[in-house]
Every structure is written in structure tokens, then in C-alpha cells.
Amino acid sequence: MDIYLPIAEISVNALLIILLGGLVGVLSGMFGVGGGFLTTPLLIFSGISPAVAVASATTQITGASVSGVAAHSQRKGVDFRMGAVLIVGGIFGTILGGFLFLELQKAGQIDVVVSILYIILLVGIGVLMIREAWTVIQARRTGIPIKPPARRHHPIVASLPLRWRFYGSGLYISPLAPLGLGFAVGTLTVMLGIGGGFILVPGMIYILGMSTRVVVGTSLFQILFVAAATTMVHAMTTHAVDIVLAVLLLIGSVTGAQIGARLSTRINAEWLRLVLAALVIMVAIRMALGLGWRPDEIYSIEIS
Amino acid sequence: MNRIRLLLFLALVPMLLGQARPRLVPAVDQEEIEIIYSFTGSELMVFGAILYPGGRVPEDPVDIVVVLKGPEQSILLREKQQRMGIWINAAQARFRSAPAFYAIASARPMRDIVDERTAAIYELGVDSLQLSPASANPSEEARRFEEGLVELRSRNGLYIEQPDAVEVTEGVLYSARIDIPARVPVGEYTAETFLIQDGRVLAGEVREIRIGKSGFERFVATASAEHGFFYGLAAVILSLLLGWIAGAVFRRL
Numbered sequence: 434m435d436i437y438l439p440i441a442e443i444s445v446n447a448l449l450i451i452l453l454g455g456l457v458g459v460l461s462g463m464f465g466v467g468g469g470f471l472t473t474p475l476l477i478f479s480g481i482s483p484a485v486a487v488a489s490a491t492t493q494i495t496g497a498s499v500s501g502v503a504a505h506s507q508r509k510g511v512d513f514r515m516g517a518v519l520i521v522g523g524i525f526g527t528i529l530g531g532f533l534f535l536e537l538q539k540a541g542q543i544d545v546v547v548s549i550l551y552i553i554l555l556v557g558i559g560v561l562m563i564r565e566a567w568t569v570i571q572a573r574r575t576g577i578p579i580k581p582p583a584r585r586h587h588p589i590v591a592s593l594p595l596r597w598r599f600y601g602s603g604l605y606i607s608p609l610a611p612l613g614l615g616f617a618v619g620t621l622t623v624m625l626g627i628g629g630g631f632i633l634v635p636g637m638i639y640i641l642g643m644s645t646r647v648v649v650g651t652s653l654f655q656i657l658f659v660a661a662a663t664t665m666v667h668a669m670t671t672h673a674v675d676i677v678l679a680v681l682l683l684i685g686s687v688t689g690a691q692i693g694a695r696l697s698t699r700i701n702a703e704w705l706r707l708v709l710a711a712l713v714i715m716v717a718i719r720m721a722l723g724l725g726w727r728p729d730e731i732y733s734i735e736i737s
Numbered sequence: 738m739n740r741i742r743l744l745l746f747l748a749l750v751p752m753l754l755g756q757a758r759p760r761l762v763p764a765v766d767q768e769e770i771e772i773i774y775s776f777t778g779s780e781l782m783v784f785g786a787i788l789y790p791g792g793r794v795p796e797d798p799v800d801i802v803v804v805l806k807g808p809e810q811s812i813l814l815r816e817k818q819q820r821m822g823i824w825i826n827a828a829q830a831r832f833r834s835a836p837a838f839y840a841i842a843s844a845r846p847m848r849d850i851v852d853e854r855t856a857a858i859y860e861l862g863v864d865s866l867q868l869s870p871a872s873a874n875p876s877e878e879a880r881r882f883e884e885g886l887v888e889l890r891s892r893n894g895l896y897i898e899q900p901d902a903v904e905v906t907e908g909v910l911y912s913a914r915i916d917i918p919a920r921v922p923v924g925e926y927t928a929e930t931f932l933i934q935d936g937r938v939l940a941g942e943v944r945e946i947r948i949g950k951s952g953f954e955r956f957v958a959t960a961s962a963e964h965g966f967f968y969g970l971a972a973v974i975l976s977l978l979l980g981w982i983a984g985a986v987f988r989r990l
Contacts (some may be wrong), residue, residue, distance in 0.1 A: 437776040437919070439954040440961055444777045444919035480920070494977030503984035541815050541826040642907035661973045668969025672961050676972050683976055724823040730892075732885040733826070735813040 440675035441485045444619070447681055449479070454493060454682035461497045461630075461653075462504065462713075463697045463705065469494050469627035470716060472682065483544075485675050487626030487666035492679035494628040494660040495688040497632045498653045504694035505650030515595075516654035518608045518614035519633070523659040526619020531666060534623055541735075546722050547625055554621075555717035558635050562615020562710035565639075566703045610641055619659055623666070629657040631713060649697070760788040761942040763930040768944075770917065771951040778919040781805060781946070783842075783928050784912035787905075794908040800843065800850045800933040801903050803913040807838030808924030808947070814886050830882035835868045837922040837954035838895050842913040843954060851936050859931060859938055863887050863896040894918045923948050 436447040453475055457468035469490045476486035505511055537543040597608050614636045618629040633652045637643045643651070668674045697705065763785035770779050783803045789795065800954050818827035843850060847862040856865040868883050890896040895918070903913040913930075925947055932940040950958050960968045 435777045435919075437772060437954060439950060439957040442920060442922065455792060460775075485878055492972045492976050495973055496980040499980030500984045505986070517926050541829060543825065545825045633877065660975075664973050664976075665966070665969040668961070668967040672901070672965055674961065674969065674972050676957060676961075676968070676975065679972060679976060683979045687980045690980075691983055691987040719803070726824075726826050727819075730889060732819050732882075732889045733815045734886070734889065735815065736810050 436677070436681070437480070438485075438675050438678050439532075440673065441481045441489075441678060443480055445479060445481070445678075450678065450681040451685040454497075454685025455689040456685075457493075457692040458497050458500075458686030458691075459696070460689075461494075461628075461686065462501050462690035463692020463700075468497065468630075470555075470625070470631060476678075481675075481678070482673075484671055484673040485678070488664070488671055488673035489662050489675045489678045489682065490626055491622075491628075491663040491667060492674055492676070493682035493686055495657060495664055496679075496683040498628065498657040498660060500511055500690040501653040501694055502650065502657055502685040504691060505653060508650075510647050510650030511654050512643070512651045513654065515611055515643070515706075516651045517675070518611045519651070519655040520619075520658045522612040522615025523619035523622070523629075523655055524662055526621075527623050527659060527666065529616075530620035530623030532668075533620070537710045545724070547672040548622070548724055550625060551596075552717050552721050552724075554632060555713045555720070558631060559710045559714035559717060561635060561639065562706050562713070566706040566710065569703045570707075571722045600651075606641065614640060615655060618655070622659050622663055628660055630656050631709075758790060759932060759939050761930050761932055761940045762786050762788060763928070763942045763944055765928055765944050765946060768946055769950045770946065772921075772923065772949065772954055773951055778921075779917040781915045781917055781928070782912060783915065783930060783944070784910070785930065785942075786910055787908070787932055787940075788907075795934070797934055799905065799908060799939075800845070801905055801911040801913065802847070802850065802931040803842045803903065803915065804861065804929045804931070805838070805840045805842075805915050805917075805926055805946070806836045806860075806929070807922060807926045808836070809834040810837050810953060811835075812886075814882055816882065816885060828878075830879065832868050832882075832886065835886065836866070837910055837924070838926070839866060839890075840861060840897040840899065840915045840917075842899045842915050844898045844901070844903040844905065847898065850933055851938075854972060855936060855938065859941075861931070863891060863898055866896075894920065895922075917948075921948055 434447045435444045436442045453472065457472050461468045472490040473483075473486050476490065477483055481489075502511060534543065537546050545734070546707060595607050595609065596605050598605050614633070618633050618636070621627065621632060622629045630652050634648055634657060637648045637652060638645065664674060763783055766782040766784070767779075770781065783805075787799065787801070812831070812835055814830050814832060815826040816828040817824045818832075820827060841847065841862060847856060851859075851861055853865070856862050857867070860866055864887065866887065868886060887896055897916070897918075899915065902915060903911060905911045911930075915928075925945065928944045928946055930942050930944075931938050949955065960971075
């Protein structure tokens with residue numbers, strides 16, 4: 434079933450796009466990631482221009498996360514206070530990211546910078562997650578009791594002034610820490626065309642030391658707002674949001690997100706983390722190889 | 738519809754026989770190609786008659802070549818080179834005007850019809866396009882970039898040569914079918930018809946064609962281009978709504 438995309442200006446198979454959205458939606462609901470790091474490259478592979486892919490993916494991320502936020506908040510899995518602080522940081526980050534993106538685009542180096550950023554982040558996060566999950570699994574197997582969940586925030590976080598109570602997260606820390614985390618993720622949202630969940634979630638666990646119960650929901654809550662803001666920025670500056678493409682992706686992903694959210698309560702958390710880590714590292718390896726291989730297209734066109 | 742036009746055409750032919758040079762009377766089956774949601778490409782038919790002075794069909798065979806050429810764009814072409822093990826954009830060239838789409842239809846390969854010089858003058862064939870790089874000196878580098886652009890667009894199906902798409906009947910009537918791919922850019926196009934004999938262009942005629950979006954597709958495209966804020970708002974609201982509906986539906990299940 435081919436359908437013409439009015440902004441992307443090409444025809445695509447509608448069912449394929451819906452399926453793609455569905456796959457990403459399941460991941461989104463399970464892991465609290467927006468899934469942009471999968472949607473964007475897959476859309477580009479199917480012949481859609483990078484600008485349209487990035488902009489339309491942010492629209493899809495908005496919709497997928499609202500569905501996830503709804504599912505998680507029902508189970509009291511969202512710390513709204515923490516989320517609000519992250520969003521404020523995120524919006525400032527978006528502004529910086531937009532500026533950097535434009536400058537790098539002018540210099541023609543955005544692709545390479547994006548790839549390198551992806552690789553560094555993905556490898557770092559993947560290794561961290563595998564180590565964590567592996568220690569827990571190993572401890573369980575050998576029968577040595579696992580240390581009581583060492584939910585501690587990073588020493589730097591503890592040293593920041595002005596402490597607030599975050600009841601949902603079970604934390605008493607300075608809001609400057611989540612503000613900074615939100616800022617970093619907001620910057621990357623614009624730069625990498627992603628929701629940023631796969632940076633936010635580990636950040637919340639390992640840096641802030643948030644209770645895992647609220648991590649995924651709160652992450653989705655932040656992504657929802659930052660992705661909506663990014664959609665607006667794209668609609669007004671790059672004019673690359675393809676609403677037809679976004680709707681097709683959404684039909685798949687909002688359904689997938691619900692399924693994913695249900696699955697996440699049934700599957701063992703450590704194995705879940707291991708699977709996500711493996712996925713993250715696979716994407717990183719693929720990207721690293723891509724940088725060294727001779728690309729299919731040596732030339733790229735920019736219409737001016 | 739096409740048949741009626743063709744018949745009308747034939748009826749008019751005798752009235753036009755009184756001149757000294759051969760003439761072309763071309764027509765197209767669609768002056769406007771509309772792109773709608775189910776657009777997966779189209780086919781443009783350019784047909785017409787060749788009018789010879791005195792109505793005498795020459796003994797040497799003639800060739801008809803049809804060129805469909807689309808909106809001129811000013812583009813920046815970037816070239817990746819390997820630096821320290823990775824491929825990055827290392828060089829660039831600007832083309833002040835290159836057609837976004839170019840298709841040439843003929844009955845046999847172009848190199849059998851005209852020589853290189855004539856091909857260059859009339860821009861017959863994707864390798865003969867005058868792409869006018871902004872730097873005027875036709876250096877080695879400029880040529881490399883030009884080839885790169887042509888190759889890239891050929892692979893994307895935007896620069897096409899169709900050496901078996903023209904039929905000439907009785908040396909008088911001709912028809913050319915040009916495949917238009919789904920990713921064709923919108924804009925103003927020209928369909929040029931050339932009459933060629935012994936490597937010389939005897940006559941040429943131009944018809945204009947518009948490729949545009951219609952209905953819903955046009956509405957979306959204009960809304961996106963001219964009312965970015967409201968378009969973005971609509972996109973956000975739509976995505977929130979879809980997400981919320983899915984959530985509400987699944988809660989019932």
C-alpha cells in the first residue's frame with residue numbers, strides 16, 4: 434500500500450512505516466526510550482531525507498511518549514516534580530543544541546559529528562548497563578546475596594547546594610543536578626534527532642540515583658515536553674515535519690508503546706537491561722563501521 | 738481523449754504543409770501532472786507530427802528526441818574523503834543552476850544520433866548537461882564534481898536516459914513515453930522535442946508542463962511552508978491526541 438508523503442515528496446509503503454513505528458513503540462514502552470535513535474536512521478534508509486526524518490521522528494516521539502506517560506502515571510510511575518526540573522533544563526538545552534546544529538550544518542560536518550557523538554554515548558552507556566546487569570545476574574546465580582540495592586547518587590550530586598525533596602524518586606538532592614542532566618539531554622535531542630531517553634534513563638539511575646520505579650515514567654514525561662518543543666522548532670525553522678509520515682509512525686508506535694509498557698512489568702528487569710544494552714552497543718558498532726567504510730554516496734546535495 | 742487529440746491533429750496536418758523547413762507539431766497528454774496521496778509515479782506521453790516541406794518524407798531516416806527537464810536549482814555539492822580513517826565532507830562545489838529532474842527519450846542510444854558537440858549544445862544526454870558550476874574554470878576538480886552530481890542523481894532516478902521510448906510511424910507521426918518517478922520534484926517543467934537527421938538538429942519545439950501537488954497534499958505543503966507555527970501546533974496536538982486515544986483504548990482492554 435503505497436502512500437505519497439507531501440513534505441518528504443516521495444512514496445513509501447504505509448504498512449512498512451506503521452510496522453516500524455510499532456517496533457519502536459514497543460521499545461519505547463519497555464525501556465522508556467523515545468526510540469528516535471532507531472526511527473531516524475531507518476527512515477533515512479527508506480529514502481526519506483535526513484531533515485524530514487529527524488523532524489518527523491520528533492513528532493512521533495511526542496505521541497509515543499504521551500501514551501507511555503499515561504500508562505506509567507496510572508501506576509504512579511512518574512515523579513512530576515523531578516520531571517518539571519528536567520524539562521526546564523531540557524528547554525535551555527534545546528536552544529543550545531539548535532544553535533550548534535545550525536553552525537555544524539553550515540560547515541557541512543553535522544553528519545560526522547552526530548555519528549561520533551552517537552558512538553561515544555552508546556558505547557559508554559551500553560558498557561555501563563551490561564556491567565550493572567551482569568553483576569546482579571552473577572550474584573543471583575552464585576547465591577551470594579546481592580548487596581541491598583545500592584541506590585546512591587553520584588558524590589558530585591551530593592555536594593551541590595539547595596536541596597529539594599523529590600518524593601516520587603525518594604531523593605533529597607539539589608535540583609541543579611537534574612537541571613544539568615535535562616540540559617545535556619535537551620542539547621542532544623536537537624543534535625541527534627532523538628528523544629534522549631536512552632541517555633536520560635541511565636543518567637537518572639547512575640547519576641541521580643532515582644528509584645527505578647519512577648525512572649521510565651519520568652523519563653517519558655520529560656521526553657514528551659522536549660519532543661513537542663522540538664517539533665515546534667522544526668515546524669517553524671526547517672519546515673521539514675511531514676504530518677502524514679508522523680501519523681503513520683504514530684499509529685504503529687502508540688499501539689506498540691502500550692504493549693511495551695505491559696511487557697515491562699512482566700519481564701525480569703536485569704535481562705531487560707541486558708537486552709537494551711546489547712541493542713545500544715549494536716547500533717554503536719554499526720555506526721563506527723559506517724564511519725570507516727567507504728560510503729555508498731560520496732556526494733551529497735544541499736539545495737540552496 | 739488522447740485518440741481524439743491525435744485525430745484532430747491529423748486533420749490539421751494538411752493545412753501546415755506549405756513551408757520550407759521541416760516543422761514539429763508536438764502535444765502532451767498531460768499539461769499538468771498532479772501528485773496525490775497514491776502517487777507512485779506517472780508516465781508522460783509526448784506525441785505529434787513532423788511536417789516536411791511539400792509533405793515529402795525524406796529517404797534518410799529521422800530521429801525524434803524528447804527531453805523533459807525540471808526546475809532549476811542552485812545546489813551545493815559536498816564530497817566525502819577519507820581523513821584519519823573516517824569519511825567526512827572534505828570538499829564542496831556550488832552549481833548555480835542544475836535541473837532537479839532530467840529525462841531524455843529517444844529511439845536508440847544518443848551517441849548513435851548526435852556527436853558530442855551537438856549533444857553539448859542542445860544538452861542531449863545526462864553527460865552533456867551544462868551544469869554551470871559557479872567557478873568558471875573547467876578544471877579537473879570541476880569535472881569530477883559534475884560527474885559526481887550526475888551519477889548521484891542518475892542513481893536516484895532523477896536523471897534518466899530512455900533509449901527505447903520513442904516510436905516514429907511512417908516517418909511522420911511520433912510518440913515518446915517518459916517515465917516519471919514518484920520522487921519527482923514539483924515545479925515547472927519543459928518538454929522539448931527535437932527532430933534530428935544525420936546528426937543535425939533540424940527543428941525543435943517546447944511545451945510547458947507543471948508538476949504539482951493537489952488537494953490535501955498541496956494543503957499540507959503550503960501549510961507547512963507558510964504557517965509553520967500552526968502546522969507545528971497541529972502536529973503536536975495530533976500526536977498527543979493519537980497517543981492519548983491509544984492509552985485510553987488499552988486501559989479498557
